[in-house]
Amino acid sequence: MATIGDVARAAGVSLSTVSYVISGKRPISQPTRERVERAIRELAFHPHAGAQALASARSNVIALMVPFRPGINVAIIMEFVAGVVTAARTFDHDVLLLTEEDVQEIDRVAARSLADAVIVMDVESEDPRLPSLRALDRPAVLIGVPEDTSGLACVDLDFAAAGRLATRTLIDAGHTHIALIGASRERFARRANYAVRMRDGVVEQAARSGLEVHVLPCDPTYAGGSDVLARLLTDHPDVTGLVVHNEAALAGIVDALDRAGRPVPSGMSVVAINVANIAEGLRRPVDSITVPGHDIGRIAVQMAMARLEQDGPGETRLVAPTLTPHGSVAPPA
Amino acid sequence: MATIGDVARAAGVSLSTVSYVISGKRPISQPTRERVERAIRELAFHPHAGAQALASARSNVIALMVPFRPGINVAIIMEFVAGVVTAARTFDHDVLLLTEEDVQEIDRVAARSLADAVIVMDVESEDPRLPSLRALDRPAVLIGVPEDTSGLACVDLDFAAAGRLATRTLIDAGHTHIALIGASRERFARRANYAVRMRDGVVEQAARSGLEVHVLPCDPTYAGGSDVLARLLTDHPDVTGLVVHNEAALAGIVDALDRAGRPVPSGMSVVAINVANIAEGLRRPVDSITVPGHDIGRIAVQMAMARLEQDGPGETRLVAPTLTPHGSVAPPA
DNA sequence: GAGAGAATTCGAAGCGCTTCGATACCGTGC
DNA sequence: GCACGGTATCGAAGCGCTTCGAATTCTCTC
Numbered sequence: 001m002a003t004i005g006d007v008a009r010a011a012g013v014s015l016s017t018v019s020y021v022i023s024g025k026r027p028i029s030q031p032t033r034e035r036v037e038r039a040i041r042e043l044a045f046h047p048h049a050g051a052q053a054l055a056s057a058r059s060n061v062i063a064l065m066v067p068f069r070p071g072i073n074v075a076i077i078m079e080f081v082a083g084v085v086t087a088a089r090t091f092d093h094d095v096l097l098l099t100e101e102d103v104q105e106i107d108r109v110a111a112r113s114l115a116d117a118v119i120v121m122d123v124e125s126e127d128p129r130l131p132s133l134r135a136l137d138r139p140a141v142l143i144g145v146p147e148d149t150s151g152l153a154c155v156d157l158d159f160a161a162a163g164r165l166a167t168r169t170l171i172d173a174g175h176t177h178i179a180l181i182g183a184s185r186e187r188f189a190r191r192a193n194y195a196v197r198m199r200d201g202v203v204e205q206a207a208r209s210g211l212e213v214h215v216l217p218c219d220p221t222y223a224g225g226s227d228v229l230a231r232l233l234t235d236h237p238d239v240t241g242l243v244v245h246n247e248a249a250l251a252g253i254v255d256a257l258d259r260a261g262r263p264v265p266s267g268m269s270v271v272a273i274n275v276a277n278i279a280e281g282l283r284r285p286v287d288s289i290t291v292p293g294h295d296i297g298r299i300a301v302q303m304a305m306a307r308l309e310q311d312g313p314g315e316t317r318l319v320a321p322t323l324t325p326h327g328s329v330a331p332p333a
Numbered sequence: 334m335a336t337i338g339d340v341a342r343a344a345g346v347s348l349s350t351v352s353y354v355i356s357g358k359r360p361i362s363q364p365t366r367e368r369v370e371r372a373i374r375e376l377a378f379h380p381h382a383g384a385q386a387l388a389s390a391r392s393n394v395i396a397l398m399v400p401f402r403p404g405i406n407v408a409i410i411m412e413f414v415a416g417v418v419t420a421a422r423t424f425d426h427d428v429l430l431l432t433e434e435d436v437q438e439i440d441r442v443a444a445r446s447l448a449d450a451v452i453v454m455d456v457e458s459e460d461p462r463l464p465s466l467r468a469l470d471r472p473a474v475l476i477g478v479p480e481d482t483s484g485l486a487c488v489d490l491d492f493a494a495a496g497r498l499a500t501r502t503l504i505d506a507g508h509t510h511i512a513l514i515g516a517s518r519e520r521f522a523r524r525a526n527y528a529v530r531m532r533d534g535v536v537e538q539a540a541r542s543g544l545e546v547h548v549l550p551c552d553p554t555y556a557g558g559s560d561v562l563a564r565l566l567t568d569h570p571d572v573t574g575l576v577v578h579n580e581a582a583l584a585g586i587v588d589a590l591d592r593a594g595r596p597v598p599s600g601m602s603v604v605a606i607n608v609a610n611i612a613e614g615l616r617r618p619v620d621s622i623t624v625p626g627h628d629i630g631r632i633a634v635q636m637a638m639a640r641l642e643q644d645g646p647g648e649t650r651l652v653a654p655t656l657t658p659h660g661s662v663a664p665p666a
Numbered sequence: 667g668a669g670a671g672a673a674t675t676c677g678a679a680g681c682g683c684t685t686c687g688a689t690a691c692c693g694t695g696c
Numbered sequence: 697g698c699a700c701g702g703t704a705t706c707g708a709a710g711c712g713c714t715t716c717g718a719a720t721t722c723t724c725t726c
Contacts, residue, residue, distance in 0.1 A: 016686095025684090028704070046441060054383040059383060077407075078410070346675075349677075380713070388715080
């Protein structure tokens with residue numbers, strides 16, 4: 001492995017000059033710069049990460065804490081992760097993966113100066129990691145919005161706005177009997193701030209038009225969707241507009257509507273919130289508000305980088321939802 | 334941040350003594366060790382990762398290259414990743430995430446001494462990364478088995494054995510007309526060594542009993558499963574035993590069998606190969622050979638660590654399949 | 667009780683890089 | 697021709713740790 005000293009010798013300059021060429025922190029004359037760059041190329045020189053970290057007190061690594069507990073929506077997780085890694089690379093940073101959802105892991109990585117910043121995914125309303133994150137001596141960005149955001153940097157989809165948007169879409173099409181098929185009961189109860197925010201957005205928007213919404217929790221499976229839909233058609237046959245916030249159940253719901261003689265969109269209008277590329281794989285495509293996992297990951301990195309430059313106050317960034325129509329909303333029969 | 338010097342002062346010993354207490358590379362007397370350990374605890378000392386890496390030429394980091402291209406089975410990917418990270422931590426290593434499936438990324442991470450070893454997932458038969466991996470100056474472990482394994486360390490499920498096991502299970506139950514619903518046509522064609530190995534295992538085992546197998550490629554969707562099954566029942570109504578190697582289509586297949594009046598297992602015996610926790614979520618549970626993602630990830634780490642100790646020759650480790658019965662195989666009607 | 671040998675601990679060099687102050691060199695203006 | 701302000705480059709210190717050889721202390725043995 002070539003060292004910076006080898007480069008300096010090859011280019012006939014001092015060690016520090018090479019360093020300044022690489023970092024750009026001091027002006028270097030055109031000819032010298034070129035000689036150095038040529039030497040770097042010819043020796044295939046890459047600075048030793050550890051040495052850089054030691055001398056500069058910067059590791060150029062972001063730690064990313066990913067949830068691996070069962071029942072999590074892996075597709076969206078992967079999208080976040082991909083977004084974070086891609087964005088990190090554009091800032092010349094790498095990503096270190098943490099999985100144990102253990103406060104100590106965060107502290108360890110910080111104390112060892114393994115990472116300059118931390119991004120934590122899937123933050124719950126009352127997340128046990130919050131105190132540590134607040135006390136951390138380096139930037140932390142949360143994906144998800146806890147109950148108390150003071151002193152924290154958070155980013156997420158604006159689920160309330162998504163709920164309002166989905167509902168408004170149905171109401172604008174003329175629907176007056178609307179239901180929300182949401183997350184599982186257990187998710188509503190335990191954590192899942194986003195499920196609650198989403199529901200509140202739906203309910204609020206409906207209330208503005210003087211409407212009530214039937215809210216049905218739903219198991220995150222194909223069968224769960226079919227079952228809940230069957231129940232809905234029995235209990236509330238007058239419902240003509242459906243907001244679905246349950247990815248895994250969506251196919252089951254759509255297929256069950258077909259079988260029940262209430263096909264989308266003539267028999268039932270449907271708007272879904274889901275990750276990208278799900279809506280298109282269905283028998284009948286569905287108007288979708290996609291969770292922009294890639295964008296959220298990127299924004300999280302940007303926030304972390306900004307805070308690395310200059311520490312800022314707490315801040316919550318909610319990404320506005322976008323609805324992609326697929327012809328699944330029609331006026332009620 | 335406390336340094337090793339602070340610890341030394343607090344414990345009244347020299348710097349190197351502290352280092353030896355931590356690494357255990359030289360004997361330290363009981364009393365001194367205790368004083369040092371106490372100081373470490375009280376100062377909450379964690380060694381600076383960069384300094385350690387610089388001085389010891391070991392970063393204690395494993396680079397993990399994860400595929401993020403669309404159409405990949407995210408569930409199994411996540412299981413691998415979780416297995417790798419968990420195992421790495423037991424070896425006191427962290428995991429650095431690489432996503433760009435770019436040979437240069439591997440070289441960069443190696444040249445910068447960011448990682449001691451590399452684990453590459455989802456290796457194709459003729460993977461473009463193979464030359465670089467062979468030439469790498471540090472251990473590389475592949476998850477997946479390429480065409481030419483010379484000089485490489487590989488680990489994967491023994492898909493051929495899985496195919497044989499699934500088929501034998503059906504044959505032992507008395508089935509003589511067997512079909513394999515496999516990966517998508519595109520997967521068979523392009524990469525996906527595992528799909529081919531699996532198919533060959535099925536065909537070989539059937540041939541031993543003088544049977545032929547109908548092989549049907551299948552889109553990895555619920556609808557894809559339903560559609561292929563419908564076609565199967567039309568073209569080959571005599572088939573009574575099914576091997577399914579297509580996770581996403583499995584639910585569609587099982588449900589379609591139900592609707593066609595050929596419920597599992599009385600109307601059709603089914604054995605599936607899939608990730609854990611899929612088989613149980615079905616309307617009718619299905620005998621499953623689960624891909625032990627967690628184990629494979631762990632083995633990959635173990636192989637990398639072993640090669641870090643002492644470089645060895647190329648080696649391919651195939652994990653034996655296990656079948657978990659769920660009552661989906663019965664004698665033919 | 668002295669010397670040999672083993673058991674511990676210490677000191678210093680060095681890993682490869684960044685960064686600060688200092689030096690060398692340039693053209694200007696008077 | 698000389699002091700001056702810039703600009704481009706150099707040198708050396710230091711980041712926090714590991715590791716090797718040397719020094720010290722302890723334990724026996726005769």
